[in-house]
Amino acid sequence: MIDLFSKVRASEINLLPYDGEVNYYGRLFSSQQASHYYDTLFHHIEWRNDEAVIFGKRIITKRKVAWYGDMEFEYTYSNVTKLALPWTKALLELKAVAEQKTGETYNSCLLNLYHSGEEGMAWHSDGEKDLKKNGAIGSMSFGAERKFSFKHKQNKQIVSVILEHGSLLVMKDTTQTHWLHRLPPTKLVTKPRVNLTFRTIVL
Template identity: 65%
Template sequence: MGFFYCILELSISQITRFMNLFSEIRDEKENILPFDGIVNYYGVCIPFDEANRYYDKLLQHLAWKRDLVVMFGKRIETKRKVAWYGDRPYKYTYSNNTKLALPWNEVLMEIKELTEQITGESYNSCLANLYHDGSEGMAWHSDNEKELKVNGAIASLSFGAERRFSFKHKVKNNKVSIILEHGSLLLMKGTTQKHWLHRLPPTKKQFTPRVNLTFRNIIDHP
């Protein structure tokens, strides 16, 4: 009821655009992991023209900065850029680097609300990643930092270049890979982060940027 109540206050063009966003969502959202976790791939949820609009706005209006990681005791600046947003100025620490969340901007809030409608989950923060080309990727890791809600849902939206995304079981070494398309949505939840690693492998076949939004939940202490 909440979604349909809200759209009564929108213009006809806005209603049409929002309904079109839902029209291409896949009915079946199978778990692509064989066990020990849940990963649902919704496929392309945002039509091509709308995804292009979001892609351009995200490139222009997010506070992109090169990421910092600590390796062998040295702080290294990555080629990949990131931006961190949230309901409050949440602190988020990974790779020995702490970030302070910025307040939501208009485009991120619009995408967040859409993502919540599709997944049936709520999110209070978003880590955005900008990969300039296929040479930039992400090594094997789990999103299991102490600030994150245990077994919380993480929604990953992709804009721009298609990239392969891979999972590897921490004990049994099973691997699963999927191609993340422009305007697509992938949802990780349950015990996925406990039992599986994931990565974005580099590739020589892609020369254009990819923007990735990962909506998540920081533990909100009073």
């Protein structure tokens, strides 16, 4: 757990004990601002049910996704390729906040819409060839608070954090090489969550 009474800012604390860096910045917006962005993203993003091809079979998930970027970037994961849509005004505003807070730059964003806690994400790492190697991924959350976990690929150590409404978490350096992450499902959460993951695609 982060000691909020420490003189060191929470965002300067690496949540991982080794082999990577994850910084949690906490809430960046007031409740009113966060709710405004949540409503805007929920209603005005071009959401589509996510797809995956597993052992040659196409799977359609309940979770919805959207892919935006500086240009029509192709992004392939789970054997499915997506073509980036042009940025919306709200996404550009949020990208600017993420860049200002983290000192990083991003050229694309993969969004996820989880309708309730029963929708989650299995253990994985974001190591697709389209992504900048060891580049930063800024994860911004709106809506229901959810637990987010990391598991070391070798010794299986687990580190978890609660992602708050209007918060930012950044994964960088060798995190994707050595750690898996997931959004565990839970029946305790009944409200939706919108997650933005700002990324850098390398052409």
